[in-house]
Amino acid sequence: MTRALTYAVLLVAMIAFGFGVYRAATLLKTDSTHVVKPSATSAPSLPGTLVVAQDGALYRLRDGQFTQITDSAGWTEPAASPDGSQLVAVRRIGNFSDLYLLTSTGRIERQLTHHHAGPAEANHWSFFPRFSADGTQVFYSYDAKVVGSYQVDLAIFAMSLEDGTVVQWTTPNAFTGGDVNPIPLKGGGLIYTKYSIDDQSQVHGQVWFQARPATDGVALTQPADNCGAPAVSADGTLIAMVCRHSDLQSADVVVESLGADGTPGAPKTLVQGQLATAPVFSPDGKTVAFLAPVVPGGAFQLWTVPVDASKAASQARAVTSNVGLDSTAAPVWVG
């Protein structure tokens, strides 16, 4: 009887061992893209409040703690009003996306656009909303297209929050995808990313400045530098952007001074050799937050880097390690 019991115990132990070996092999799998909800983790404390997007939900980061402020319902690309009391964000569902005004705690105040339509091609997109410096308008990218045409390019529009009137600011280059990332300036001008395709079929992104609606504007960067995703500091004296040279697996975060007429100064590279995107200035303009994987091929995390270029190279640090943020949604950073 004892012997039979011993054999049974040994058999169970062997089966458990075999299962353990199986499980151990599973644990050896690459885990660079495993992510959790931001609210299930914490982060080093940063000054002020940040809002980020992950998997269709918006999260607020304050005092090192993430709080989910919207449902996971297609929310992305938040931006804050000048006084920080409101957010404007995109809600993307299937074939369309709309803009919404939200409180800073994520409660819907108003739907600004209504882009849902029956046939797929009759729907519209709105992306990259930004408040004007005085908070009375929202700038955004919109696909003003001929329904049924293959040409779907984003142009930048401004909508009055008072009466809903809409003004088209930019005219995109045809069949390039269009103009994105509008940043309205205090002086009334607009900075954004414009795309072009040259005779050699090469795509170029350029940061562009336009003083008034429906004018030509001027390029602030060279086509070969492939720059985009601009951000302007709160005092309007600095511009940050992402520039990609020939390497498709890395992009630099660059900061330049910004003249009143949109003229940029000499570029200073803050981050190099990472797949960086979506830079944004801290409220005091001394730090830039951006998104990049911690390990090559991994999910996107929140990083910060000092604007002082002499410190930047050694001081870029990952604030999160496993949250997998929506990299097309630049973080919002308010005081």
Added chain:
Amino acid sequence: MSDFSTRRVREHSGDRRTSPLPRPSIIVLGFLLAALIGLGAYFFPLFQSSTTPVVNSGGGILNPITIAGPTEPFTVLLLGSDDDSKFVADKYNTQSMILVRVDPSTKSVTMLSIPRDLWVPIPEGGMGKISTASQNGGVDAAVSVVESNFHVHVDDYAWIGLEGLIKLIDAMGGVDLEITNPVLDDFYPADINTSSPYSYYRVALMPGAVHLDGVHALQYVRSRHGDLRGDFARSERQQELLLAMKAEAKHLNLADLPDLAQALNGEVKTSMTLQRVQQLFSVLDQYNSANVKRIVLVPPYTSEGWAYGQSVVFPDWNAILPVVRQSFPSS
């Protein structure tokens, strides 16, 4: 037998009868067997895969780290097809054709995208779009039409369908890449896992660095309507995806192989042996983007036009072949 020896035997027999434990060697063997069964269960998908040549290589599970990389340059033809329910099984066009040459000695990779509408002599007769060669002759005909028109020798091929690509990228954990400009398409085919394969939906992929899952990566390389470059844009993006997959593959290890094999089960056809695949993986680490040459046959290498009522791409062989000879010198 002496009394002494008889007693020893009895004592020994008595010990065996009274001890509940089997011999230690048996116990160790049992645990080893259990470990082997555990490992076997884990790696079972590798043997179950129906990517026939790989399975039949008979090499078992080989650690990529221990395998020496190839020393001679080799050329692989990568083929991608729309294999949804609109098409008859095994009568697919090759929507994507990319010649890849790997030169271990110079640690360089050359990728040449062949336009799917390239108007060429088809070995089975007549002129046609290069993508249609595989409709009747299968993958072998696709290889043959490339070899005969581009004057290259193809060492191996790898074919993948739509769902295969999605599963492969998901099994890799997604890929990171830089979307160069907004990709907008109002007529993207909704032909996967659907009862109405001719329907469509809207795609919008925003520019910048992103982490893409399989579905979105497929959208990125398949969308063509909203881009000035049409199919050439797809070719560019397909090469970008390959580079992103190469970067992602660097992080994979032996334990990831079963998931990959399971994902690719029935979705990939290749002439490469398991050992060749592993050799390829082992040399990927040594390459960086600076050593990757990308060629897309945009004008003036090609020109768009019409033939027999079809929109086609005419090759300028006087321009193309010198580039091919230079980039695929051993061919």
